[in-house]
Amino acid sequence: MYLTKEEEKTLEGEYGETLRKAIEILVALGDIYGADSLIPIKSAQIAGVSYKTIGDAGLEWISDLEGKVKVPAILNPAGMDMLRWEEMGIEPDFARKQQEIIDAYESLGIRTKCTCTPYYLEGFDAKLGDHLAWSESSAVSYANSVIGARTNREGGPSALSAALVGKTANYGYHLDEMRKPVVAVTVDCELSGSDYGALGYVAGKSIGSRVPIFYMQNKPSNDELKTLGAALAASGAVALYHVEGVTPEAIRSNFERPDENIIIEKQQIADVYEASAEFTEGGLDTDIITVGCPHCSPEELETIARMLEGKSIQKEMWVCTSREVAEKCVGHVKAIEKSGAKVVCDTCMVVSPASNNYKAMMVNSGKALAYVPSMCRVASRYGSIEQCIREAGVVDEN
Ligand SMILES: C[C@@](O)(CCOP(=O)(O)O)CC(=O)O
Numbered sequence: 001m002y003l004t005k006e007e008e009k010t011l012e013g014e015y016g017e018t019l020r021k022a023i024e025i026l027v028a029l030g031d032i033y034g035a036d037s038l039i040p041i042k043s044a045q046i047a048g049v050s051y052k053t054i055g056d057a058g059l060e061w062i063s064d065l066e067g068k069v070k071v072p073a074i075l076n077p078a079g080m081d082m083l084r085w086e087e088m089g090i091e092p093d094f095a096r097k098q099q100e101i102i103d104a105y106e107s108l109g110i111r112t113k114c115t116c117t118p119y120y121l122e123g124f125d126a127k128l129g130d131h132l133a134w135s136e137s138s139a140v141s142y143a144n145s146v147i148g149a150r151t152n153r154e155g156g157p158s159a160l161s162a163a164l165v166g167k168t169a170n171y172g173y174h175l176d177e178m179r180k181p182v183v184a185v186t187v188d189c190e191l192s193g194s195d196y197g198a199l200g201y202v203a204g205k206s207i208g209s210r211v212p213i214f215y216m217q218n219k220p221s222n223d224e225l226k227t228l229g230a231a232l233a234a235s236g237a238v239a240l241y242h243v244e245g246v247t248p249e250a251i252r253s254n255f256e257r258p259d260e261n262i263i264i265e266k267q268q269i270a271d272v273y274e275a276s277a278e279f280t281e282g283g284l285d286t287d288i289i290t291v292g293c294p295h296c297s298p299e300e301l302e303t304i305a306r307m308l309e310g311k312s313i314q315k316e317m318w319v320c321t322s323r324e325v326a327e328k329c330v331g332h333v334k335a336i337e338k339s340g341a342k343v344v345c346d347t348c349m350v351v352s353p354a355s356n357n358y359k360a361m362m363v364n365s366g367k368a369l370a371y372v373p374s375m376c377r378v379a380s381r382y383g384s385i386e387q388c389i390r391e392a393g394v395v396d397e398n
């Protein structure tokens, strides 16, 4: 891989050990995947933030680094709401370690915003063709598919290295030839809302890590595309997808229809909403409802606020979003919290150990449906936002 004189000097350690290690990681990835060079990036999103997932070893690795990031960089969700962790039932020891992780990242100049939806935040509004080094799989999918920016699914170390160097290796989804669809998915029914998360949950398994192009009867909104991409990345390993006539590259490139065609029918979507035997025969009752996976947009907060206006709920309900979006939507947050639901920032139902205080979770996200059982060992069942709010035991206050 070609390196500039400056990059060579960095690799030789002229700018310190942290940068030497960082560029060494980028060059190693570039050599493995046949990159021709390093390319500048607009921003980075760093994985490996929740103390639940990185533990003391991760904290030690980050704490040993010195220097400052060269591009705007933010963090994946942490293991708790950084301000309301006690209300979530987080132990003080966990909270202390989680704060140490955030402080270690902050000392590198990384913004302590912990979210899987960087694209809603000031300074991270990527655009078509931008090269990024993002990590969280739903964010990677959204950047590549809905925005048409270009990022591989970075790991924590490679995203952090890219942020410190300000560059990433030029391979994978940074290249035109890797962005062409290789499998068609024909959706044989109308979809709306949480049906898109169900579609991703079903189709992801057959698509695997390939690039699909969807042929749909509807034109999904960006929020619906967000939940589709999150579920595709969780049940498969899809980092980029196209939707004929909807996503920017499908519109611009007029892709040839791939020979392989996966057909998704209405019953397959409906099956995702069927509760598992654990609930129906095992008598399991939902004790928590969570929405906001990926983190809620301002529009999603508005919808939930409108649905909960003047109502109260009887069960624990989390509405997950980024702190910046919550601070921009104070009215919606108030209306949601007035019902008894909690607007939870900085974290989520998958990466917070607080989920383990519950046995059975209802979600409206195909990604959470897949991850809550595997990453939290909590039973999960699927519902639309309307079904989730009904399950929370909503009662009219008026
Ligand atoms: C749970 C997840 O959505 C985010 C947390 O990932 P991590 O612990 O920061 O690697 C994983 C992912 O899909 O990127």
Ligand code: SF4
Residues within 6 Å of the ligand: 077, 115, 116, 136, 138, 230, 292, 293, 294, 295, 320, 347, 348, 349, 350, 351, 367, 368, 371
């Ligand atoms: S809310 Fe969902 S998409 Fe966001 S970090 Fe958690 S699991 Fe990933």
